[in-house]
Amino acid sequence: MGKGRAPCCDKNQVKRGPWSPAEDLRLINFIQNYGHDNWRALPKQAGLLRCGKSCRLRWINYLRPDVKRGNFTPDEEETIIKLHKTWGNKWSKIASRLPGRTDNEIKNVWNTHLKKRLLKTTTTKDCNEPKESPTTSSSSSSSLRPSNETQDLETERPNKTNSVNNDLFCLEQQTTSSLSSNTSNSNSSSQVDKVWPQNHLDFGEEVEKKKENKQIRSELELELELELESIEIPLEWDKDFWNILDLEDIDLFGSNEVDQYYCQASNFEAEKRQEFENDKWFKYLENELGLEADGCTGLDDVTAAERLLMDDVDPCMAYFADGLTQQLQS
C-alpha cells in the first residue's frame, strides 16, 4: 500500500459542521433499530451525508441515551480533579469513572474550568504557604496544565511517579466499577443497549426481544398502522417529509443526492413502521435535547406493549414536529 492513510471519507461528499435535528433523529432511529456494528457503513445505510466518524462522535458525545447533560456537580468535578492527578489527560479513562459523562465533555470542563480554578487556588496557596517539598509539589503541580511543558510530564505520571497511587486507586474503584461498567461511555460496544441507562434497560431489552419475535412485531406494526391512519401527520420517512423537517438541509437534500442517498437507505424502509416503538426513545431524546413536549416527561418503565394499549400515545412524528418547531422558534 502507499504511504499514508486513506481518508476516512471523501470530505467533499460529506456534510460537516453542526448536526441538524433531522440528522440527529435519523441517526438515532437507525442506531436504535440496527445498532452500530460498522460506523463506516452506517451513514450510507442511514441515509446520512456524514462520515462514519462524525456519526460516531455525535452519537457518543451527544445522542446516546445515557449522556448526562447539564453542569457538572461539585462531586463530579472533584472526581475529575482527583483522577486527572492520577491519570493525566486520559479523558476516556476518566470518563469511564463518571457514568453519563463523555471524554469530550470532561476534557472541555477541565480545560475551561477546572484547570483555571486549580491554577488560581495553587497560585493563592503559593503566596500564602511555605514551599512544599519537591516530591509533593510535583504531584500537586501535575494537576495544573497552564503550559505545554507540563504536558510532557503528564504522559509519564500515571506509569511512573504515581504507579502505586494508581494501583491503590484502581483497587478502590473496583467496588464501583461494576456500576460504571454498565454505562461506560467511550468504551461502549456496538450494542446500543449496553450503553442504555439503568432505567431504560427494559426498553433496550424490548428491542432485542422484538428482533427475536417477529410475529409480535408484526402485530405491533399492524396496530401502529391502524393507529397512524387516524392521525393527520406525515407518516412516511420520505424525502419530502425530511425536507420539510430539515430546514437546514434543504440545500443539501435539494439535489439528486437526495435520491441517491435516500435510495441507499430505502432498504430499511420496510421496517419504518416499527418506528412508533421509538416513541419512548424520542421522548427521551426530547428531554435530552431540551425539546420536551408539555406534559410528557420521562419514559419510566412503561413498556411498548403497555403503550400500545394506552389511548394517549403520541406519535413520534408529532414529537419531531413539536420539538423542531420549538427549537426553530428559540
Place this chain on the structure above:
DNA sequence: AAAGTCCGCAACCGCAAGAGT
C-alpha cells in the same frame, strides 16, 4: 446600540491501537 473580546462547547483532525485477513 454597536463593536470588540472572551468563553464554552461541539465538532474536526490526525494518529495509534487492535482486529481481521
Place this chain on the structure above:
DNA sequence: AACTCTTGCGGTTGCGGACTT
C-alpha cells in the same frame, strides 16, 4: 509477518452566545 480497515483517543479549531467597552 505484512497489510488493511475500523475504532478510539487526545489535541485543536471554529462557531456562536455572553459579556465588556
